[in-house]
Amino acid sequence: METVAISVKLPPFWPHSPRLWFAQAEAQFALRHVSASLTKYYHVIASLPDSVAPDVDDLLEPAGDAPYETLKRRLLERYGESDDDRFNALMNSARAGDTKPSQLLREMRRNCGKDLDPNTGFFKKLFLQRLPLNIQMILRANTYSNIDEMANKADELIALSNNGSSSICAVKKVNGDKAPTLEERIEDLEERFRSLIRRPDDAPRTPSPKRRSSSRARRHTSPVCYFHRKFGKRTARDLMAVGSSGKRVRCLFFVQERSYGMRFLVDTGSEVSVVPYNATRRSQLHTADIPQLTAANGTRIDVVGSRELTVDLGFTRPMKWKFIVARIAQPILGADFLRHFNLLVDLKHQRLVDMTSWTFSNGLVKTSNTKVVSCLRHGSDHNLKILEKYPSLTSCFRTSKPATHSIQHHILTHGPP
Numbered sequence: 001m002e003t004v005a006i007s008v009k010l011p012p013f014w015p016h017s018p019r020l021w022f023a024q025a026e027a028q029f030a031l032r033h034v035s036a037s038l039t040k041y042y043h044v045i046a047s048l049p050d051s052v053a054p055d056v057d058d059l060l061e062p063a064g065d066a067p068y069e070t071l072k073r074r075l076l077e078r079y080g081e082s083d084d085d086r087f088n089a090l091m092n093s094a095r096a097g098d099t100k101p102s103q104l105l106r107e108m109r110r111n112c113g114k115d116l117d118p119n120t121g122f123f124k125k126l127f128l129q130r131l132p133l134n135i136q137m138i139l140r141a142n143t144y145s146n147i148d149e150m151a152n153k154a155d156e157l158i159a160l161s162n163n164g165s166s167s168i169c170a171v172k173k174v175n176g177d178k179a180p181t182l183e184e185r186i187e188d189l190e191e192r193f194r195s196l197i198r199r200p201d202d203a204p205r206t207p208s209p210k211r212r213s214s215s216r217a218r219r220h221t222s223p224v225c226y227f228h229r230k231f232g233k234r235t236a237r238d239l240m241a242v243g244s245s246g247k248r249v250r251c252l253f254f255v256q257e258r259s260y261g262m263r264f265l266v267d268t269g270s271e272v273s274v275v276p277y278n279a280t281r282r283s284q285l286h287t288a289d290i291p292q293l294t295a296a297n298g299t300r301i302d303v304v305g306s307r308e309l310t311v312d313l314g315f316t317r318p319m320k321w322k323f324i325v326a327r328i329a330q331p332i333l334g335a336d337f338l339r340h341f342n343l344l345v346d347l348k349h350q351r352l353v354d355m356t357s358w359t360f361s362n363g364l365v366k367t368s369n370t371k372v373v374s375c376l377r378h379g380s381d382h383n384l385k386i387l388e389k390y391p392s393l394t395s396c397f398r399t400s401k402p403a404t405h406s407i408q409h410h411i412l413t414h415g416p417p
Helices: 018-031 037-046 053-059 067-079 083-091 101-112 121-129 133-140 147-167 182-197 209-218 226-231 335-340 382-389
Strands: 250-256 263-266 274-276 303-311 319-326 343-346 351-354 359-362 364-368
Touching: 018 037, 018 067, 037 067, 053 067, 101 121, 101 147, 121 133, 121 147, 133 147, 319 335, 335 343
Parallel strands: 274 319
Antiparallel strands: 250 263, 250 364, 303 319, 343 351, 351 359
């Protein structure tokens, strides 16, 4: 006779990882001594979220003498990865960048399942190809008993390379016995500045030691500022276009979704919320009324359809929303989602605040130099089509051509220069 423990409580079903969910569920059954197939069946049915239950309404009645085994097999068939999906995931696995090589190995091993031995030479070559070139060279020069030992060694090498790159600095040897003083360095910077703003028809001149010493003496006595003393208040200058201030670093804010395991990019400049096509099954797609999307730079986004998701961001209420499915790499929470659910983005404290219940979900702010598809807009915007004809209006650029207009910014002054 079976003894059933009433304390069995399974987590909500994970459509993105059904095999792992069933492994945890069966571990709970074993610990609570639940062996009856019908009891297991009802526990699984009670754990199905509202986003999954409508898709399995034909399984809501026990079937045969083994209802749990039948339900498990049908759920794995519907939400488990097919052989084609696992093959594509294995061949297109991301390179070791933000993830450790050992974590990358676990992901590849999960994708290949029991069809491929991880210790074969073919699998090792696939794993090595996703590592940085310098790490590959070191690993190929040594022998390892198994691929796990190789992955652990790769973790150590990448950790050492990251620590080394952040602590190495350039050392400049100073010629002579005496280092340049602060005042001499300031004078050198002044001379470089003069060479940058000097008119093209001016010949470069090197100030003599006598002139340098006199300017040094006047620095503390003259009441006139440096630029007026050096160049006069009406000195003519070339027109200069605005240039780039250096490499642009993007600060991106992410929140983790708990039901589907997706990490969403929170983008208040995006009009719509989007999920990647590779994270959606064809049976979940709705292809009616497909909108046209355009990125901020005018690039067209390939839209496949739409999909309804009930996302769990850690708040006290479910958030069901119709997401657009497009061929992008990063899921995006746009302004439509934030406005509908009354969510506030708090970048200073790195969190998303629910203004209805005054609860918050912690996020993560990361800096990145890579381009991310964001600021998505509907492609039917008439104003956007006008801006596409003149890309220079919405982008910064640098040019060496002289300005064709005569407008200059200047400051009105009075009195002697």
